[in-house]
Amino acid sequence: MSDANDVTRKIIVFGHDTLRRHAKLVPAVDDSIRELVDSMFATMYGAPGIGLAAPQVDESLAVIVVHPRSEEEETRALALINPETLDYGGRSTFEEGCLSVPGIFEDIRRPSWIKARYLDFDGAEVTEEFDGLMARVIQHEMDHLKGKLFIDHLSPMRRALIKRRLRNIQAD
Ligand code: NI
Numbered sequence: 001m002s003d004a005n006d007v008t009r010k011i012i013v014f015g016h017d018t019l020r021r022h023a024k025l026v027p028a029v030d031d032s033i034r035e036l037v038d039s040m041f042a043t044m045y046g047a048p049g050i051g052l053a054a055p056q057v058d059e060s061l062a063v064i065v066v067h068p069r070s071e072e073e074e075t076r077a078l079a080l081i082n083p084e085t086l087d088y089g090g091r092s093t094f095e096e097g098c099l100s101v102p103g104i105f106e107d108i109r110r111p112s113w114i115k116a117r118y119l120d121f122d123g124a125e126v127t128e129e130f131d132g133l134m135a136r137v138i139q140h141e142m143d144h145l146k147g148k149l150f151i152d153h154l155s156p157m158r159r160a161l162i163k164r165r166l167r168n169i170q171a172d
Helices: 031-046 132-145 156-161 163-171
Strands: 051-053 063-066 078-089 092-096 106-110 113-119 125-131
Touching: 031 051, 031 063, 031 078, 051 132, 063 132, 078 132, 092 132, 106 132, 113 132, 125 132, 156 163
Parallel strands: none
Antiparallel strands: 051 063, 063 078, 078 113, 092 106, 113 125
16 A cells, blocks of 8 residues: 655665665755655664665665664764765674665674764754764765675675575565
8 A cells, every 4th residue: 555645765675786886975955855864764764774875775875864772872863964984993893784685684893983074964064973883873874875785894704604695685
């Protein structure tokens, strides 16, 4: 059944070309971009997931939304447009998954904090430091903008072990 108010989008999965493309910078944060952000939040919450990048809904644009949940640390819903990493440091390992790589969860090592610059929902430039879950999810989503998936961080051996499961996702 279709609902006229349902703005959720279809999430594309491993094997789709758009996931491997470099996303284009957003020239201006206008209503069409704000609509995209709204639909991405709806799609992310509906999945449910804790982060989503525009290429995952087949829009090759530098837009991500995140909203990790934690009882131990402060997190929030945030849209980042044209995000870039200015600095990073530390190391942490955390189990990641991805709505475009369903059913696969792997420990991934990443910097534990980042300093990022991005445009917010109103088009204002923001420079902000993130750590913990926010840093983790933002880095995962920013990888999507470079055509990179979390499984690309795995060792060749680990990658070989999940090869068949990846093929099954692709075949669907
Ligand atoms: Ni992902």
